[in-house]
Amino acid sequence: MRDYYNIKINLPGGIASPGYLRDVLTRAWNANVRQARFGSRQQLLFTVHYEMMRFLEKDLKDANIDYEINTARFPNIISSYCGEDVFRTGQWLVANEYHTVLDSFDYKPLLKVNISDSNQSFTPFFTGNLNFISSPEPHFWYLYVRQKQSNSVFKWRDLIYSHETGRLAKVIEACMLSEDGIGEEALYQMVREKISYISEPAASDLDLPSFSLPYYEGFNRYESRTWLGLYRRDEQFPIELLLDICNLCMKSRIGEICITPWKSLIIKGIEDNYRTEWSNILGKHNINVRHAANELAWQTEDHTDDGTILKKDLIRYIEKHDTRTFGLCFGIQTREKSEVFGSILIKKRPLIRIGQLALFSLYDLYFTENFNPNSRTQILFEKGLFKIHLPVQLERLCRRFNNRRIWENEEMHKPDPEELKSEVHDLPAVHQCPHCFTVYDPQFGDLLHNIPAGTPFSELPDDYTCSTCDAEKIEMTEMIAVYQ
The missing domain is CATH 3.40.50 (Rossmann fold)
Known part of the structure; x- marks a missing residue:
């Protein structure tokens, strides 16, 4: 008999009403479930102990909530709605x-x-x-x-x-x-x-955009409102946190919570007068919203710890060696028939298989055509790697991508001698946020914070924060802007 069962609840298009999500999570909580995940196809996932399974099933059936147990027969409709408006x-x-x-x-x-x-x-x-x-x-x-x-x-x-x-x-x-x-x-x-x-x-073919994963975490402004992106390093969201999010959404008349294929959440339409309450929720549950961009660009399979553990090891190596990964995203596949999304794909396979028993593991490293994760063409880079050798080869592949970018940009415009003679003016110092790269320029001030043009950075209030991601003033670094 299984000790635990995996429950999957589809959220078509990655859209969940706060009331519906609260209803599902409350029933999960009553079945002693304390953590939930979101799947790469924008589903709600959680694991329940077998002793509570029959009670949860009865609860879900009574509420007419569709669910699957240990299967993925209905793989969910996914959509880009989660990025609509915000990107x-x-x-x-x-x-x-x-x-x-x-x-x-x-x-x-x-x-x-x-x-x-x-x-x-x-x-x-x-x-x-x-x-x-x-x-x-x-x-x-x-x-x-x-x-x-x-x-x-x-x-x-x-x-x-x-x-x-x-x-x-x-x-x-x-x-x-x-x-x-x-x-x-x-x-x-x-x-x-x-x-x-x-x-x-359909006379013309689809023109695929070049890939660039937008930063999808933290508080971010759009139009006159704010959206909030939440990512969890272990992909686990405390149900108490999710219930608080649902309740505040309902209180502030936010009608939808969006799930992304990156196993994260986006809440759109946060009004300024509720901003403090959202910050309080993050503080109450000790939620960090300032992960490095290279950590957000990974996709692992659902209901597996192998991929998550490997992701953490590889991210640690990348950070230690200060490897540039901008423009790339990574997928880790540990099960033979699963599918992950990425411009670089890491596929695990057994070295020896005896029946259902897999002994020792090897890793194959692939990249997609033009490093575009939407390409269906996968190119083998290295085959049969032991886990200890995987980080070094991954770094090599990242360097290949960066060198390819340099080569593609060799034909960029070079100024003629007459242009080089033009006078260069050094402008006053500007300050840049290290997290989202937003720049505070004293020439323009900050309209969102009612800071008038001409206000030097030194005269900003001590509690001034980045207008995009709310980083503190002390974190912003000085730069010199040079214009021709």
Whole structure:
């Protein structure tokens, strides 16, 4: 008999209402669950002892809450909604459009479905089997199809209207599951025989954006409000913390909590008059929101400690050797049929297998084409590494990426001699936040803190904080800005 059971609750699109989430977490708490996780497909995960399992199941069934035990039959619909508003892309895609698409799914998909803004690089494009990606045409979507357990992706020949996405996905899924390995043309014809839908020709291909993972932790301003990103190093969120978050969201009329594929939370729309209460919650639960950016760029599998432990070891090595990882993200795969997202992929495999018993472990190191994690092409860098050799080879691969960037930039504009003769003016010192790199320039002051232009840094109040991430004044470092 199992001692513990793994529970998975899907949150379609990575969106949870505070009331619903509080309801689920309260039932988990009553079953003596004290920690929860969020999955790479934006699900709620927790582990319950077998003695409490039947009580929790009854509670969940009484509340009509869908759940799975030790399975992932329904892999959840994931979306880039978590980054909408906070990481602006200039797209036509807004909150209402996401909800329109999600509401069109009147069934629980057995295949992985991704819904993505084509201009963002916060959530993956092609980790689904059915990947809907916004097109340049408002309210129409590209569809890229990937067969199960395959890296081959093909573009559907039509752009799909927002209201039709769920209906079409249901038919495509039924066809793909009934005909294993069906080809591109055969699948299209089979679907067309079963359903008609509003569409436009997909004349052009998707133009993939270059990858740059935005910093998604801490308090950050957007428009006149604030969003808060929460990351946990061990990927475990205390249920007491989550309950406090749900209660404050309901008190302050925040209608949604967003889960990211990086197993973190984003709370949008925090009004200034509730900012202190949010800070108090973080203080009450001793939550740090100033992790280094290179630590936030890792994805591990769900319900595994192996990947989390390895991640910590590799991050420690990277920090010790001051390795540059900007522009990269990392995925750790410890189970054969799992899938992780990353521009550098670390895959664990047994050296010897006797039945179900795996003896000793080796690691293979891959990188994706152009180091873009959305590429489905994986290139082997080193094979059969022992764990002790993995950090050094990972550093080598990071250096290859950085050298490649240098080579790509060799053709950058070089000023002509006449430009070099232009007069250089040294401006007064500016001060930069070491966490988010926001600059305080006395020429412009700080409108968010009502600091008028012309105010020297030395005359700022002692309790002045960074306008973006709230770092203290004493942490900001002096720099000299030079303009031609």
